[in-house]
Amino acid sequence: MNITKLTSTKTICNSYLIEEGGFVVIIDPGQDGVVETEIDSKGYTPEYILLTHEHFDHVQDLEAVRSKYNIPVVASKLCSERLGDPKTNLSIIEDILSYYKTGVVSEEKSPRFVCGEAEITFVGEYELQWRGHQFAFIEAPGHSPGGVLIILDGDHYFTGDYMLFNEETTLRLRGGSEEDFVKITEPIINGIPDGVIIHPGHGATYIKGQEGETK
Numbered sequence: 601m602n603i604t605k606l607t608s609t610k611t612i613c614n615s616y617l618i619e620e621g622g623f624v625v626i627i628d629p630g631q632d633g634v635v636e637t638e639i640d641s642k643g644y645t646p647e648y649i650l651l652t653h654e655h656f657d658h659v660q661d662l663e664a665v666r667s668k669y670n671i672p673v674v675a676s677k678l679c680s681e682r683l684g685d686p687k688t689n690l691s692i693i694e695d696i697l698s699y700y701k702t703g704v705v706s707e708e709k710s711p712r713f714v715c716g717e718a719e720i721t722f723v724g725e726y727e728l729q730w731r732g733h734q735f736a737f738i739e740a741p742g743h744s745p746g747g748v749l750i751i752l753d754g755d756h757y758f759t760g761d762y763m764l765f766n767e768e769t770t771l772r773l774r775g776g777s778e779e780d781f782v783k784i785t786e787p788i789i790n791g792i793p794d795g796v797i798i799h800p801g802h803g804a805t806y807i808k809g810q811e812g813e814t815k
């Protein structure tokens with residue numbers, strides 16, 4: 601199994617490809633066509649798209665990737681519902697948030713966009729078996745209502761906008777909830793054992809408990 605991190609330039613958002621025998625699962629299709637470019641150059645066959653949450657930077661290429669490869673999307677029910685409104689996927693404030701993240705004022709106004717619902721949705725927890733691997737999903741609200749942590753084979757954590765390296769979790773965007781974070785998601789994060797690999801939606805990959813050594 602190989603895990604490839606692909607970073608969009610616009611909002612420095614990480615997409616991930618998990619590859620096994622030429623087949624891949626995509627986590628967060630991101631922006632700038634990074635996922636398609638990598639898949640096509642390597643000749644991979646994609647099979648699923650998994651979403652950590654509904655925010656525009658993680659899903660801008662969702663419809664392009666879904667229709668090009670004709671593959672199902674897996675997301676929490678709330679994430680799926682919130683993809684379809686620029687106010688809840690936050691594409692309505694993309695330029696402001698991009699500026700906040702990168703310090704660069706975009707020359708063109710970014711378009712608002714919506715995505716269709718996911719083919720596979722769940723509430724609470726969900727498991728997906730794939731080519732000898734297991735993806736476990738746990739709902740994790742706070743940053744956004746549709747947020748989830750995705751755990752691959754027990755030791756790779758795809759955390760979306762939680763657990764960014766050296767960055768505090770943003771809870772103030774529309775749909776964010778400090779109460780949900782403290783009550784539901786923070787205890788889950790605190791229970792993640794040291795030694796597992798954290799693959800966040802922005803910034804460096806690192807080993808939990810060894811934050812000094814990024815991978």
Ligand SMILES: [Zn+2]
Pocket residue numbers: 653655743744761
């Ligand atoms: Zn986000």
